Amino acid sequence: MGIHVHLRVFAGRDYMTESNHSTFEHPEVQLAGTGYVAAYVAGIALMGLSLMLVKDHALDPTALGIAISGIAGLAALLQCVLLLHMTLSRTQIWQTVALVLFVPLFILTIGLTSWMFHGLYQRTMLRPIAASQAMAPAPLRAPR
Amino acid sequence: MLVHIDGPWSPLLGRLALTEIPYKNPILVGTFLFAVVLAVVLVGLTTYFGFWRTLWRDWLTSVDHKKIGIMYILIGLVMLFRGFIDAVMMRTQQAMAVGPHSAGYLDAVHGYLTPYHFDQIYTAHGTIMILFAATPLLVGIMNILVPLQIGARDMAYPYLNAVSLWLTAAGAALVMASLFIGDFAHAGWFGIVPVMELPYSPGVGVDYWMWAFQLSSIGTTLGGINLLATIVKMRAPGMTWGRLPIFTWASLSANLISLTTFPVVTVALALLALDRYLGTHFYTAGLGGNLMLYNDLFWIWGHPEVYFVILPAFGMISEIIPTFAEKPLFGYMGMVVASLGIAGVSWGVWLHHFFTMAAAPAVNAFFSITTMAVGIPTGVKVFNWAFTMFRGRLRFDLPMMWASAALFFLLVGGLTGMMNAFATNDYMVHNSVFVVAHFHMMLLLIVYAIFGGVNYWFPKVFGFRLEQRFGRMFFWLFTAGTAVVFVPMFTLGFMGMTRRLDYVAFPQWQPLLDIEVVGIVIYVLSAAFLVAQLYVSLRDRAQNRVGADAWGTSRSLEWITHSPVPFYNFAVTPEVHARDERSWRHERGLDDAAPVVYEDIHMPCKTAIPLGLGALGFGLAFALVWRIWWLALLCSGAIVALIVIRAFMTGTSYTIPARDVEKMEHDRKRGAAKPARAQVPGGSPAPVLGGGT
Secondary structure, eight states, X not given: OOOOOOOOBOOSSOSSSOOOSOGGGSHHHHHHTXXXXXXXXXXXXXXXXHXXXXXXXXXXXXXXXXXXXXXXXXXXXXIIIIISOOOSSXXXXXXXXXXXXXXXXXXXXXXXXXXXXXXHHHHTOOOOHHHHHHHSXXXXXXXX | OOOOOSSOOBTTTBTOOGGGSOTTOHHHHHHHHHHHHHHHHHHXXXXXXXXXXXXXXXXXXXXXXXXXXXXXXXHHHHHHHHHHHHHHHHHHHHHHSBSTTOOBOTTOSSBSSOHHHHHHHHHHHHHIIIIIIIHHHHHHHXXXXXXXXXXXXXXXXXXXXXXXXXXXXXXXXXXXXXXXXXXXXXXXXXTOTTTTSTTTOOSSHHHHHHHHHHHHHHHHHHHHHHHHXXXXXXXXXXXXXXXXXXXXXHHHHHHHHHHXXXXXXXXXXXXXXXXXXXXXXXXXXXXXXXXXXXXXHHHHHHHHHHHXXXXXXXXXXXXXXXXXXXXXXXXXXXXXXXXHHHHHHGGGOGGGXXXXXXXXXXXXHHHHHHHHHTHHHHHHHHHHHHHHHTTSOOOOOHHHHHHHHHHHHHHHHHHHHHHHHSHHHHHHHTTBHHHHHHHHHHHHHHHHHHXXXXXXXXXXXXXXXXXXXXXXHHHHHHHHHHHHHHHHHHHHHHTTOBSSOSSBOOGGGHHHHHHHHHHHHHHHHHHHHHHHHHHHHHHTTTTTBOOSSSSSSOOSGGGGXXXXXXXXXXXXXXXXXXXXXHHHHHHTTOTTOOOSSXXXXXXXXXXXXXXXXXXXXXXXXXXXXXXXXXXXXXXXXHHHHHHHHHHTOOOOEEEEOHHHHHHHHHHHHHTOSOSSGGGSTTOSOOOEESSOO
C-alpha cells in the first residue's frame, strides 16, 4: 500500500486500553488487597457448610431451605463487601449502583417463582414427606 | 463421587471408542464426506492463493471489532446452513411418514429417519438456529456497528471481544463434532426434564448440548459486558444519550438482557451438569429434586433471550427505514423508551412457556397480562416505523424490501403471540405446530432484519454494494418459501398436530405436509440465488464501489467514515453535533471536510491467546462430554495458565503516528490506496502477540 506503519509499544497516556507495565500495579489488583482471597475462602467455606448440611440431611426440608438461603445471603453479602468493594466512593459507586439495579430483578424472579411453586405444590406436585406434612393444609393430612 | 455409568470406559479415552463413530449411518457418512470435500477445497484454495499468512495475521489473531464481527457472521451463516439442512430433513421426514402404510427406509419403520435420529435433528435445529445462528449473526452486526455508530476506535475490551468470539466458535464446533463422534441431545432445544437426566439419557448427546450451550452462553455474557461498557464509556465527544443512534440504543437494551439473563442459564446448566456428573438431584422427580425448577430457570433466560435477539433486529429496521424514506426516524425518544420497555418487561413473562404446568389461575393470569403488555412498546415501534414512512420519499432498494417485509412478519408473529398470551388459548394450542409457526414468524422477522442489515451495511464494511437483481430474486423466493411452509403449519396447528412428530398418524394431514415440502424446496431454490448474488457481487465489485455514504441518504455517524472502514475507524475522533450526524454534516456541506490536525492513534495489538482459549475451551468441553478426565484437567490448567500469561504481558497496544494517519487518509482521498490491505477492514499490519509473527 506504499505506506509503512511505524509501530511502537504504547508507553504513555491511556487512550483506549489499560496500560499494564506491571500487572500488580493495575488498579483492580491494587484495590483487591487480601479481600479477594478472603472472599474466595469465605465462599468455599460457606458452600462447604451448605454441602455438609444437604449431604447429611442435617435439617428437615423446610429448615434446610431456610438455612441454605441464609447462607447464600451471607455469602452474597461477603462477596459484595470483599470482592466488589461496594461503597459510595467515587471509584466504586457505579459497581454499587449496578448491583442495586439488579435487586428488582431478584425480587421479581425469585418472588414470582416462589408464588408459582407455592401454588404448584398445593395443586399438583409432591414434596418430600417431612416438607409436605409441614406445608399441607390440615384437612389434607393423613388421619392418624 | 462421580456417577457410575454402565458401559466401557478407559482412562485414556474415557467413554470414547470406535463404536461411537456412526459409520453405519449413510446420512451421516454422506455428511462427513461432504464436510471432508469442503474442507479439502477450502484448504486447497487457501494454499493456492497463499492465504494462510493473511488468515493468521489478519483474521484468526485479530482483535479488530469489524473483523471479529465478520467472523461472528460467518459462524452464524455456516450454522444457519446446518440448521436449515436439519429443517429440510424434518419437513421431508414428516411428509414421508404419514399413516401406517407409509414406507420406511434406512432402518426407519416410516420415512427415512428413526425416532431417535429425528429427535436429535429437531433438538439440533432449535439449538443451532437460536444460539449458533441468530445470536452470532446479531452479535456480529452489533460488533461491527456499535463502535462505528458511537465514534469509537474499537470495543472497550478488544481482547475480551476476541475471547467471546472464540468461545462461541468452540461451542459451534462442539455441536458440529457431535455429528460425527457420538450423537446429539434428543430432548428438545430447551431440554425436557427429566429426559435430560442421566437415567433417561445415558449417552453423550445431552452432554454435547449442555457444554456447547455453556460455552456459547459464557461467550455471549462476556460480549454483552463488552458492548455495554463500550456504549457507556467509549462515546465520542458530543455523542450524548439523546444523540445515540437508535441501533446502538437497541444494542444497549439487548445487552442489558444478555448481561442479566445469560448467567441464569449458566447456573441452570451447571446444576444439570452436577446432576449428570456428581449425582445430585436438582432436577430429578424424586429425592428432593424439582424438575419444574429447570423449566423455571431455563425460561427465565429463555424468554428474555427472545428479546435479546429481536431488539437488535428492531434496531436495524429503525436504521434502514429512515434512510430509504429520506426522513428522520419518527418518535426517536418513544423508540428508545420502547426498547428499554421491552427489555424490562422481558423479565416478567417467562412462565407463559409453561402455562399448562398447572400453576394457580392467578399466576397464569399475571403472566398473561405481562405477556400482552409486551405488545404496547412493540406497537409503539410499529406505528413509529409507519409514521416514518408516511409521506416519505420511499425507495425500495434491497435493504428496504427486507425491512418492510420484516414488519409483516412482526404483525403475524405478534398477533399470534397475543393469541398465545391468553392462557386459555394456550391450553388449546400448547405444544402444537401452531406455536412452532408463531415463533418462526418472530424468528423470520429477525432473519429478514438481518438480511436487510447485511445488504444495508455491506458496502460500509466491504466498500461495494451487493448485487440487486439476484438479491431481489432471493428475496421473493425466500418470501414465497416462508408463506408456503408456514401457512400450512399454522393450519395444521389448529387441526391439532403436535410438534416433534417423527410419525404422523393422520393421513388427512398429508396434503398440508406435502405443501410444506414444496415450501422448503422453494427455500432451497432461494438459497441458490443468494449464492448467485454473492458471486456476482464479488465479481463486479469494482463497478459497485461506493463512497462514505453508500445510499446517499444515510443518517448516522458510521456513514461519515470511509467505505470500507479503515482499521482505525476514524482518522480523528469525530465531534458529534446532532442525532443524525451524517445528515447534519451533509446539510451543511461538510461531506468532504478533512481534519485540520491529525493525532496519534492508539490501537490494541493482535493476539493468538483468544484463539488458544477457544481451542482449549473446546478441548475441555469435549473431554467432559466423553469423561476424559486427564484431558479436562490439562485443558483447565492450560486455560488458567494462558489467562495468567496474558495478564502479565506487556506491549499489548501500539500507536500509529499522526503523520502516517495523515498519509493514509491522503492516499485514500487520491484513490492511491486501491483495495489493498489497508482497505480491507482492519487490514493494516499490526504486531501479533502470543505466538503471532
